[in-house]
Amino acid sequence: MKKIRVLLLFSGGLDSILATKVLMEQGIEVKGITFKSYFFDAEQAKKAAKKIKLALKIVDFSKEHLKMVKNPKYGYGKAINPCIDCHILMLKKAKAVMKKEKFSFVATGEVLGERPMSQNKGALGLIEKESGLKGYLLRPLSAKLLKPTIPEKLGWVDREKLLDISGRSRKKQIALAKKYKIKKYPTPAGGCLLCDLEFSKRLRELLKIYPRCEGNDIGLLKLGRHFCFAKTKIIIGRNEEENEKIKKLKNKGDILIEMKNYPGPLTLVKNYSRLKISKSVLEKAKKLTQYYSTKARYERVVEFDIII
Ligand code: SF4
Known part of the structure; x- marks a missing residue:
């Protein structure tokens, strides 16, 4: 029987830990992929992966990510966070790894309706389409509220054992964390400077006076x-x-x-x-x-x- 291997976008936050656990519970081999940029590092993901014994691939996409931050196709959130474009970029990278390393599909810990900009139904569909992963992107925590993906249709994943979490309340995630005995976990998006309003002001000012800014200039903003x-x-x-x-x-x-x-x-x-x-x-x-x-x-x- 074909061994099912999934590449999971892993930030080290609670949602990505739970998504990993839900898939591991089905006997699926999970490998995490996480990203480093000028605005966030991979430390949180590294720590969490170690705790749950998850193999983790770290990809430094700083230059490409900065280029996207300067001119995101789908705009910014409340601060200078281009979450839709950022997810698309991460998933495009994940798709390339999936093909090269022969993973069966890609998964994320996204939860429908948890973040108004990037996790509403329209945005989730858009991200899937633009990343080129159509049909091969599974969101285990909200899967039952979304169209079945190819891994579900082919029986690689048991849809019945996936979840139907939605919205901003974290009650269900906290209950699941108890079930899996996960005691400490960071706040969502806690590590991304692009969500910090003070940092956003500095970055906007820099982009105005020096649009060609590079890594050194971003380093000084911190x-x-x-x-x-x-x-x-x-x-x-x-x-x-x-x-x-x-x-x-x-x-x-x-x-x-x-x-x-x-x-x-x-x-x-x-x-x-x-x-x-x-x-x-x-x-x-x-x-x-x-x-x-x-x-x-x-x-x-x-x-x-x-x-x-
Ligand atoms: S919070 Fe930061 S790292 Fe997360 S998707 Fe948005 S821009 Fe990207």
């Missing part, structure tokens, strides 16, 4: 305090660790500022224009650097090191 003056940004480290990281992200044309005689932040003046950084912005950067040093804030004379 650090320090930000002040924007036309196409120049002043980024001020909030602690030693951030100062070190900021220093490493300096590019040609940027300037680093540090106080000579006082402890305090390291400031990066990040130049996103073709012009030189103006004297007035440099003066503002010095003032801000002094302001964010508790020792130097009220001093009259402060000297600075300027590293070009």
